[in-house]
Amino acid sequence: MPKKLAIIASKGTLDGAYPPFLLASTAAALGFEAKIFFTFYGLQLLNKELSLKVSPLGNPAMPMPVPVPSIVQVLPGLQGFATWMMKRKLKKKGVASVEQLREICIESGVELIACQMTVDLFDFKHEDFVDGISSGGAATFLEFASEADITLYI
Known part of the structure; x- marks a missing residue:
């Protein structure tokens, strides 16, 4: 019987997208x-068209090339700059894109489950999501997670 990994992905940012896809694809x-x-x-991570951002605001651990005072972090355009910097660094280091990692997960048999309650709450449309995902509620996921060897909340 194979080991089981259960992950809850609750962040829709660029930096929040990597951990669940990296861990799940590695586990597979x-x-x-x-x-x-x-x-x-x-749920943003399941959209066909990704427009993920990274924000230095409220993230003191984000490595910036120069220290950025907290007050400066609210300036318009800084989020775009931080996102551009992060994407550039990921590409320079040869890290796969979020889209590539998501596709690897799907091809590797990782089940990607859209929380039906959240889909309904935010009026998401299933046709906006990538193919190959399933839908379910908390009970569906908890049934699997209760038997998992590892359960992570990201």
């Missing part, structure tokens, strides 16, 4: 059965 490569439950802002 190691022979785990893996499922990611996308809820609240994490």
Whole structure:
């Protein structure tokens, strides 16, 4: 019986997208059965068209090339600059894109589950999501998570 990995993805930012997809694709490569439950802002990661951003505001751990005082972080355009910097660094280091990692997960058999309550709450349309995902509620995910060897909230 394969090991099981259950992940709850609740963040819809560029930096929040990498952990669930990296961990799930790695787990699948190691022979785990893996499922990611996308809820609240994490549902953004299932959209066909991704427009993910990273914000230095409220994230003191974000490595910036120069220290940025907190007051400066609210200036218009800084979020776009931080996102551009992060994408540039990821590309320079040869890190796969979020879209590539998501596709690897789907191809590897990782089940991507859209939280139906959140879909209804935010009026998402299933046709806006990538193909190959499923839909379910908390009970559906908890049934799997209760038997998982590893459960992560990201």
